Amino acid sequence: MERIDDGYSATQEYPHPFIHKVKLTRAQRIRGIILGSILFPIRVTLAGVCFLIMWPIARLRLAGLSEEERSKPVEGWRRWFYHPIIWLLSRAVFFSLGFYWVKVKGRRANLKEAPVLVVAPHSGFLDMLVLCPAQLATVVSRSENTSLPVIGALLEFNQSVLVSRKDPESRKKAVAQLNERLTSDGYWPQMLMFPEGTTTNGSALIKFKPGAFLAGVPVQPVLLHYPNKLVSNTVDVVYLFIVLQFLPVYNPSQEEKKDPNLYADNVQKLMARALGVPATDYVMEGGVPVSKVGGLSLPLESPARETVTLLHKSGMIDRCCSGAQGAKVIAEELASILGLSHQQTAAHICSLYSKDHSVDLRHIYFSVAPLTGCVDLKTLLHSAFTMFNREGRGSLSERELSDLMEALLGVPQHRVAELYAAASDRSRLTEESLLRVLTAHPTFQKVTKEYLRPEEAAGTLSNGRYVNNNGSVYSNSKKSE
Helix, strand or coil, X not given: CCCCCCCCCCCCCCCCCCCCCCCCCHHHHHHHHHXXXXXXXXXXXXXXXXXXXXXXHHHHCCCCCCHHHHCCCCCCHHHHHHHHHHHHHHHHHXXXXXXXXXXXXXXXXXXXXXXXXEEECCCCHHHHHHHXXXXXXXXXXXXXXXXXXXXXXXXXXXXXXXXXXXXXXXXXXXXXXXXXXXCCCCCCCCEEECCCCXXXXXXXXXXXXXXXXXXXXXXXXXXXXXXXXXXXXXXXXXXXXXXXXXXXXXXXXXXXXXXXXXXXXXXXXXXXXXXXXXXXXXXXXXXXXXXXXXXXXXXXXXXXXHHHHHCCCCHHHHHHHHXXXXXXXXXXXXXXXXXXCCHHHHHHHHHHHCCCCEEEHHHHHHHHHHHHCCCCHHHHHHHHHHHHCCCCCCCCCHHHHHHHHHHHHCCCCCCCHHHHHHHCECCECCHHHHHHHHHHCCCCHHHHHHHHCHHHCCCEEECCEEECCCCCEEECXXXXX
């Protein structure tokens, strides 16, 4: 089976799925203050009471069981007695938060028809309401959540699959558990997963993670609709409304069973069409929103573009290249190198490129230089190739290519295998072959056009302002010197 064509292509024209923009009128603000002061304490109190009742009951379900017994699905009286109580209390929590009615469209498939329910879009905590119509289906959660009050007890009650994103072994174990449960032929309860893996504003579906599709079993897509425009705010809305739409079960083809990513992409496109939103290849990597092109990670918000608005004198960019060969510097050192009088500007630049309050000077230079128009692509690539070709052998390793592309694009690059294969000739990646692929390859020339080619780059510097091809102007909000 081929990839489903959804009529969209992932481009920067899409609405940003990771930014929530809420515009309130004066009347809405007044309403929020009045209703919020009344509803907030009432709702928090009622939800808190429900959670406090749920806490010990959830713990009792597995109390006294051995580790071996806990590794099997709970059956018998422990299920028929405790399950309805937690289900009712869960519904009471959402009722107290304003969800008085839940409209359900379509029919929820049984366990034999679809071992897993895939739900989208994922907008926030309130989406967990879907667990009530799904009869508290088993979920996947971060292992760190088990230490949270109440939440940890509910995850234990649910016999959730736990995974630590920081531990590769934990991820392998979680994948094995998922495969075991989804292929157990009804032995384990139905599972519910949010394949986007993170929350968005619902304006587009981001790329689905393959976890729910690894086992190659049928899935049932479930759509979430919030008619309330201000659904994210539960304190100043009298009631909230949600529509859960169960789509027909999706049975994978043989090609999809062999390729979980193809399976995930096709289900994503199907759900996006039903929602009337784009299906994008946007993902969240290391807390940074990116799109994927040929395995490369392209930042939705380029750190280089914001850096240009801060360093409005292009002469400062050259200092990043000549100041150090691969040295990481902290904000104070960066301010000294660039001659900045305001250290806050340097600190902000560091935060654009790194989470540890430091920055590799090469990343600033190589990502910003194309936007300033101070160097052509061939010269830029030659400088980068020379700097990252550590052994001076005239070719790059895959790891060196990863470092080079990270410097050019301003974000970490974890999957450059496709680019390396396209640019390699007999296991040698030369400067000439890399330039050829980046300018002529149907996939990677897009990267060059949007990020690396100055004459086609998104703008020029003028009086401390950066102007892109769409006419948008990014002004320097604070003086750098």
